[in-house]
Amino acid sequence: MFKSLTRTAIRYNSTVAKTAPRALSNAYIGNLESRWTSLPKEDQQSLIEELKVRQELPWQELTPAEKKAAYYISFGEWGPRKPLYGPGEQSKVFWGTAGLIVLSAVLFFGIKQLAPPQPHTLNREWQEASDEYLKSKNANPFSGYSQVQ
Template sequence: MLRNAIVRASRQSAVALGSRRAASTQALSNPTLANIEKRWEAMPMQEQAELWMALRDRMKGNWADLTLQEKKAAYWIAFGPHGPRALPPPDENKKVFLGTVAGLVASAILFAVVRSFANPAPKTMTQEWQEKTNEFLIAQKSDPLSGISSEGYTGKGHIQSAPARK
């Protein structure tokens, strides 16, 4: 009984090793791998998957058995500049720059149009009003420690507008 179990186990492992070896010992043909860098993007998705699976099966075995062309193809498929690692088109910087300039110009035009239809500034934004606000705050002794009512204060207070035009 023990002998039968051992024989069955050895047969199963031999079959498994044989199928793995058969899948990985046959080198891929040179025409299949020739110019893979130029052909990869144009290949159908199914053909890409089949080639990658064949290379992957070959890489499961001894890497010394891989041909130089298989190693190069496997590296290029895994790390080459295609798909998400593709190089940007040569005129991309120009398009980005022109798009940014167009956005800035559109924003400036929109700002000018909105500004032309806006109401005038409120009366509290005149320099005279802000000076009166400073006088009121000093009379009320507002913020006596470090503000407008403190000793030696040299700031502008609430004045932030230019004098009114006449």
Template sequence: MLRQTITRQSARLTSVRFASSHPVSKASIVELENRWETLPQVDQQEIVSQLAERQKLPWGELTEAEKKAAWYISYGSWGPRRPVHPKGESGKIASGVFIGLGVSLAIFLGVRAMAPEAPKTMSREWQEASDEYLKSKNANPWSSYSQVQSK
């Protein structure tokens, strides 16, 4: 039983060493950034598995193309990391935001210009007179004017 387990483990290690000791075909990983999303799913999985096996080796044994391909697959701008807005769209978005702000400001100023005069109760004199009246009536028992303390 133990002999079979050891034999299986050594066979598995030998196949892993054999598979990972040969570099990945340069033709399959050159310019991977440009053609990754158009590759069939099967080819993508094959490249990923080959690179995963190669990455089990010391990093210095990987070729430069393998390092670039591994980095792109792990951190590149494809799939969920693809930019939401393509290049050149940020200017259009910014101009749209500023146009929207300008239109809203124009509408606000237009409505404000057409509004009637402020009511007389909004004048400073009216507000001061109402404060004096409230002080004389002890109208705000919680925070100001004069609190009446009952015994």
């Protein structure tokens, strides 16, 4: 009628050592920085998975080549972290931009020299005379002419 309840102990995150997968060969992960972009996507994914399994072990059990490969895969200059400009391209961008600015300034002043002269109503004396005339007529530049009553 009554069943005896037995509890089974389940140990999560056990401290029992896991069976260590074999270390990856230095030929497989060596010089990864120069070979990574030329590897096929399947090989990249398999290498990432194998290193992930190896990283579950204590960090001291990883070889220096595995540590270096794991660091490059996690933080290396590939994928979204690839630099926008390669070596020497920044100077090309700088000199191209500087050249375009100089070219636009030369073009601006060249067109300005070829343009007809300014109308005589834009000189300083004409502007001062028109200001005096408007003051004598009680002109208000914000609300129009003021009416003196």
